Amino acid sequence: MDGRPPIITLLSDFGLRDxxxxxxxxxxxxxxxxxxxxxxxxxxxxxxxRMGTYILYRATRYFPKGTIHVAVVDPxxxxxxxxxxxxxxxxxxxxxxxxxxxxxAGKEGILHVYEIRNPKYILREVSRTFHGxxxxxxxxxxxxxxxxxxxxxxxxxxxxKPIFAKPRVIDGERIIGEIIYIDGFGNLVTDVSxxxxxxxxxxxxxxxxxxxxxxxxxxRLCAAYGDVPAGSPLxxxxxxxxxxxxxxxxxxxxxxxxxxxxxVVLEPLYKS
Amino acid sequence: MDGRPPIITLLSDFGLRDxxxxxxxxxxxxxxxxxxxxxxxxxxxxxxxRMGTYILYRATRYFPKGTIHVAVVDPxxxxxxxxxxxxxxxxxxxxxxxxxxxxxAGKEGILHVYEIRNPKYILREVSRTFHGxxxxxxxxxxxxxxxxxxxxxxxxxxxxKPIFAKPRVIDGERIIGEIIYIDGFGNLVTDVSxxxxxxxxxxxxxxxxxxxxxxxxxxRLCAAYGDVPAGSPLxxxxxxxxxxxxxxxxxxxxxxxxxxxxxVVLEPLYKS
Amino acid sequence: MDGRPPIITLLSDFGLRDxxxxxxxxxxxxxxxxxxxxxxxxxxxxxxxRMGTYILYRATRYFPKGTIHVAVVDPxxxxxxxxxxxxxxxxxxxxxxxxxxxxxAGKEGILHVYEIRNPKYILREVSRTFHGxxxxxxxxxxxxxxxxxxxxxxxxxxxxKPIFAKPRVIDGERIIGEIIYIDGFGNLVTDVSxxxxxxxxxxxxxxxxxxxxxxxxxxRLCAAYGDVPAGSPLxxxxxxxxxxxxxxxxxxxxxxxxxxxxxVVLEPLYKS
Numbered sequence: 001m002d003g004r005p006p007i008i009t010l011l012s013d014f015g016l017r018d019x020x021x022x023x024x025x026x027x028x029x030x031x032x033x034x035x036x037x038x039x040x041x042x043x044x045x046x047x048x049x050r051m052g053t054y055i056l057y058r059a060t061r062y063f064p065k066g067t068i069h070v071a072v073v074d075p076x077x078x079x080x081x082x083x084x085x086x087x088x089x090x091x092x093x094x095x096x097x098x099x100x101x102x103x104x105a106g107k108e109g110i111l112h113v114y115e116i117r118n119p120k121y122i123l124r125e126v127s128r129t130f131h132g133x134x135x136x137x138x139x140x141x142x143x144x145x146x147x148x149x150x151x152x153x154x155x156x157x158x159x160x161k162p163i164f165a166k167p168r169v170i171d172g173e174r175i176i177g178e179i180i181y182i183d184g185f186g187n188l189v190t191d192v193s194x195x196x197x198x199x200x201x202x203x204x205x206x207x208x209x210x211x212x213x214x215x216x217x218x219x220r221l222c223a224a225y226g227d228v229p230a231g232s233p234l235x236x237x238x239x240x241x242x243x244x245x246x247x248x249x250x251x252x253x254x255x256x257x258x259x260x261x262x263x264v265v266l267e268p269l270y271k272s
Numbered sequence: 273m274d275g276r277p278p279i280i281t282l283l284s285d286f287g288l289r290d291x292x293x294x295x296x297x298x299x300x301x302x303x304x305x306x307x308x309x310x311x312x313x314x315x316x317x318x319x320x321x322r323m324g325t326y327i328l329y330r331a332t333r334y335f336p337k338g339t340i341h342v343a344v345v346d347p348x349x350x351x352x353x354x355x356x357x358x359x360x361x362x363x364x365x366x367x368x369x370x371x372x373x374x375x376x377a378g379k380e381g382i383l384h385v386y387e388i389r390n391p392k393y394i395l396r397e398v399s400r401t402f403h404g405x406x407x408x409x410x411x412x413x414x415x416x417x418x419x420x421x422x423x424x425x426x427x428x429x430x431x432x433k434p435i436f437a438k439p440r441v442i443d444g445e446r447i448i449g450e451i452i453y454i455d456g457f458g459n460l461v462t463d464v465s466x467x468x469x470x471x472x473x474x475x476x477x478x479x480x481x482x483x484x485x486x487x488x489x490x491x492r493l494c495a496a497y498g499d500v501p502a503g504s505p506l507x508x509x510x511x512x513x514x515x516x517x518x519x520x521x522x523x524x525x526x527x528x529x530x531x532x533x534x535x536v537v538l539e540p541l542y543k544s
Numbered sequence: 545m546d547g548r549p550p551i552i553t554l555l556s557d558f559g560l561r562d563x564x565x566x567x568x569x570x571x572x573x574x575x576x577x578x579x580x581x582x583x584x585x586x587x588x589x590x591x592x593x594r595m596g597t598y599i600l601y602r603a604t605r606y607f608p609k610g611t612i613h614v615a616v617v618d619p620x621x622x623x624x625x626x627x628x629x630x631x632x633x634x635x636x637x638x639x640x641x642x643x644x645x646x647x648x649a650g651k652e653g654i655l656h657v658y659e660i661r662n663p664k665y666i667l668r669e670v671s672r673t674f675h676g677x678x679x680x681x682x683x684x685x686x687x688x689x690x691x692x693x694x695x696x697x698x699x700x701x702x703x704x705k706p707i708f709a710k711p712r713v714i715d716g717e718r719i720i721g722e723i724i725y726i727d728g729f730g731n732l733v734t735d736v737s738x739x740x741x742x743x744x745x746x747x748x749x750x751x752x753x754x755x756x757x758x759x760x761x762x763x764r765l766c767a768a769y770g771d772v773p774a775g776s777p778l779x780x781x782x783x784x785x786x787x788x789x790x791x792x793x794x795x796x797x798x799x800x801x802x803x804x805x806x807x808v809v810l811e812p813l814y815k816s
Contacts, residue, residue: 004577009566015456016288016560017315019331020511022281025310026334033276033308033336036577038569043561046457047521059563062570062677064577075521078496128495130511133334184559185590224622224672239564239674249591249619287728288560289587291603292783294553297582298606305548305580305608318729319793347793350768400767402783405606 005034006144007063011056012072012132013044020130024070024137027123031141040069047075049100051260053162054181054189057104058240060091069104070140071095072132083116083135084159085149092149094140096131099162106161117153167192169199174267177243179260186251188212190264192243197221200268208235211265212245213256218269219245277306278416279335283328284344284404285316292402296342296409299395303413312341319347321372323532325434326453326461329376330512332363341376342412343367344404355388355407356431357421364421366412368403371434378433389425439464441471446539449515451532458523460484462536464515469493472540480507483537484517485528490541491517549578550688551607555600556616556676557588564674568614568681571667575685584613591619593644595804597706598725598733601648602784604635613648614684615639616676627660627679628703629693636693638684640675643706650705661697711736713743718811721787723804730795732756734808736787741765744812752779755809756789757800762813763789 008028014020021042028035040059044052052073060069067090074081074096086093086101088108093101094116116122116135121142123134139152167177167190175196181189202208202221210217220228221235228234230249233256238244245264246252253259280300286292293314300307312331316324324345332341339362346353346368358365358373360380365373366388388394388407393414398406411424439449439462447468453461474480474493482489492500493507500506502521505528510516517536518524525531552572558564569581584603588596596617604613611634618625618640630637630645632652637645638660660666660679665686670678683696711721711734719740725733746752746765754761764772765779772778774793777800782788789808790796797803 007573015315016311017313018455019312019327020455022310022312022331023334023511026331026336029279029308029310030334030336036573037310038566038573038581039560040563040566041561043559055563059566059570062567062574064570064574076498079498127509127511129497129508133511183562183564226620226623236673237671239567239671239677287587288583289585290727291584291599292727294582294584294603295606295783298603298608301551301580301582302606302608309582348770351770399781399783401769401780405783 005036006032007036007038007067008140008144009038009040009060009063009067009069010042011040011044011052011069012042013046013048013052014042014072014132016042020132023130023133027133027137028141028144031138032144035141035144044073047073049073049098050162051181052100053103056100057107060104063091065090068092068094068140068143070132070136071100072136073100074098074131077131078128082156083131083139084156085114085116085139085143085152086110086159087112087114087149092143094136094143097159099160102159102161112149113156113159114149115153115156118151121147121152167196169196172199174265175200177264177266179258179262179264182253182258182260186247186253186255187238188245188252188256188258188264189238189240190243190245192264192266193241194237197243197266200266202266202268207269209267209269210235210245213258213262215256225249277308278304279308279310279339280412280416281310281312281332281335281339281341282314283312283316283324283341284314285318285320285324286314286344286404288314292404295405299405299409300413300416303410304416307413307416316345319345321345321370322434323453324372325375328372329379332376335363337362340364340366340412340415342404342408343372344408345372346370346403349403350400354428355403355411356428357386357388357411357415357424358382358431359384359386359421364412364415366408366415369431371432374431374433384421385428385431386421387425387428390423393419393424439468441468444471446537447472449536449538451530451534451536454525454530454532458519458525458527459510460517460524460528460530460536461510461512462515462517464536464538465513466509469515469538472538474538474540479541481539481541482507482517485530485534487528497521548610549580550576551580551582551611552684552688553582553584553604553607553611553613554586555584555588555596555613556586557590557592557596558586558616558676560586564676567674567677571677571681572685572688575682576688579685579688588617591617593617593642594706595725596644597647600644601651604648607635609634612636612638612684612687614676614680615644616680617644618642618675621675622672626700627675627683628700629658629660629683629687629696630654630703631656631658631693636684636687638680638687641703643704646703646705656693657700657703658693659697659700662695665691665696711740713740716743718809719744721808721810723802723806723808726797726802726804730791730797730799731782732789732796732800732802732808733782733784734787734789736808736810737785738781741787741810744810746810746812751813753811753813754779754789757802757806759800769793
């Protein structure tokens with residue numbers, strides 16, 4: 001261990017009004033007083049594992065090697081779903097085995113997955129409804145103190161993976177993608193990557209035909225929101241590296257009446 | 273003093289949009305740079321001392337011995353209500369003398385109560401509207417630096433206690449309790465404890481007759497939300513150790529149209 | 545450098561649901577693990593530079609000398625507006641050159657303004673939409689590590705200043721001021737200072753004629769909200785040192801139907 005204090009991040013669907021997040025932090029600081037705790041988000045929609053996964057996936061990339069991520073979107077708490085720890089090449093993930101951790105952990109290269117079972121590293125009394133406090137935070141704090149994840153319980157060979165639609169390029173002529181996230185500004189994050197747009201021959205400055213929310217729009221692929229007038233829609237590669245449909249100074253989700261899971265179809269516009 | 277940095281928690285009804293919470297933290301870090309500050313909640317309903325007390329009571333139990341808790345739900349700020357410090361066997365509580373601190377402090381065993389009056393340990397200019405910053409945070413930071421609470425002002429022999437209804441077991445046949453808190457998931461926290469339910473002979477797995485929100489329901493006392501189908505109501509001992517009425521994957525407060533302060537009546541169901 | 549860990553504050557219009565704030569913190573802690581990060585507010589209205597400036601102005605006064613303030617309300621991100629650092633006599637401000645930083649920095653005495661351009665102190669890949677993470681947080685963390693602001697880029701001789709209305713005393717008989725902020729309690733913060741009210745001869749305990757929201761009210765200048773009955777309006781110097789129109793235990797913004805930017809006219813009431 002070097003002199004850097006260990007970082008533990010927290011993500012949940014608990015909100016910030018209730019005492020739940022504070023109880024998790026209290027458990028962590030009791031066990032590991034030098035831990036630096038960083039909230040990723042507690043505004044995940046109740047039980048929305050997919051939204052939690054997207055936020056976790058985005059944010060964890062920027063944390064330093066060795067960070068411990070605790071994530072709790074856990075509709076199956078108290079049932080047979082297992083509490084797990086995933087050790088990757090960069091970080092450690094602690095949470096329920098319901099698909100929440102698989103995507104960000106997988107991206108980093110998974111080394112081992114363990115079920116959390118050793119009573120030494122969880123609270124003495126485990127409630128049926130709040131494993132975020134009684135199991136996950138407690139285990140994470142022990143890991144921050146140097147306990148190897150392999151001590152927490154038996155290694156698992158399998159765990160739950162989430163299912164996402166993948167954008168498809170049809171006949172090299174159009175992409176059928178999906179809205180996977182809507183941020184607080186109303187920006188529509190799709191699952192379309194730069195390389196897919198390149199396959200269609202759409203480059204920065206080009207216009208594309210976009211079918212979304214029952215409408216057909218002609219949108220330019222811009223480098224900045226301010227490249228179109230205030231109130232106008234545009235395409236832009238957002239800070240997650242994925243294609244977004246946005247409105248400069250406006251709210252695309254509201255204006256286009258679109259929600260997470262909706263389809264977006266993209267086609268190049270050929271000069272006639 | 274050992275090497276553990278002092279922990280100061282904050283609870284208020286200030287919300288997170290305004291600069292108020294940040295100003296409290298700024299005052300604390302100016303006086304005690306090594307303090308670890310943890311937000312318990314700033315989402316207490318405006319002036320709702322009872323809601324603040326419940327959240328404080330729940331969360332403080334999990335913090336380590338020696339933690340300093342600053343709580344500010346303070347409709348009487350600037351009037352004659354006193355600023356106080358309560359020293360307990362585990363922690364120190366700093367806030368207004370209006371009932372907010374009495375319940376969690378009482379549970380830990382109160383040693384001394386002091387009025388905060390010594391100008392050495394409060395800001396030079398005390399505003400009439402923001403004692404959270406000018407008095408409470410400042411006093412707490414000095415305590416974190418090692419100033420004994422007895423230096424803050426004269427000892428008080430009396431202070432304000434909050435009034436809560438207590439659930440009553442009538443004729444050993446039914447419990448009349450109350451909804452004391454509704455969390456962000458819509459779970460209805462009652463003031464009914466496990467021992468009271470045991471008095472009625474209701475055990476895990478049993479069904480009980482529950483009168484709530486003008487309806488009479490037959491609910492099972494479950495160990496996990498997932499013990500009933502999604503959308504179904506249940507009884508469960510929540511993570512506060514109190515009986516809750518919940519809906520698996522749903523929002524009991526909205527579905528049952530219930531608010532804090534509403535009555536809940538419980539009766540065992542006898543086999544006929 | 546003494547032993548105090550460096551403090552970096554964050555203010556933005558990002559909200560707390562999305563991963564954006566966490567990504568900024570991750571960048572900071574990767575570069576400067578000992579930084580203490582304090583959120584001032586992430587609840588600034590989208591693109592509302594003026595609201596951001598007011599919150600920043602209020603809160604920064606209470607932070608210790610040497611604090612680094614990162615502020616991001618940045619509708620022009622990705623356009624020609626410059627990323628800047630302002631060095632003052634007390635602190636360092638990092639953010640967009642759009643007027644957001646000028647007021648709080650100006651109050652402290654500006655020493656130097658630099659454009660952030662040195663690629664050594666920003667992320668290798670700078671997105672077009674999220675300079676808060678890629679430029680501002682990164683630069684701030686390097687400054688926290690001891691890099692002098694002058695190394696970040698060329699000195700600027702000019703930068704954007706925000707425009708605020710100033711309250712005016714007309715003929716020594718009335719003040720025409722403006723609502724500059726409404727807090728979460730519904731208190732109406734005006735731009736009227738104590739000295740201006742003194743010019744009109746209005747002192748604590750006096751009543752004044754107040755024209756606001758199309759109504760004419762007779763309000764007393766009080767020392768505490770509790771000086772008038774619950775539900776009654778009053779004048780009070782709030783914790784920012786500015787005159788506020790409030791309702792004891794109520795919400796003045798809603799009751800008086802007033803919004804930011806509305807006019808407020810004050811006149812003394814002479815004994816007849």
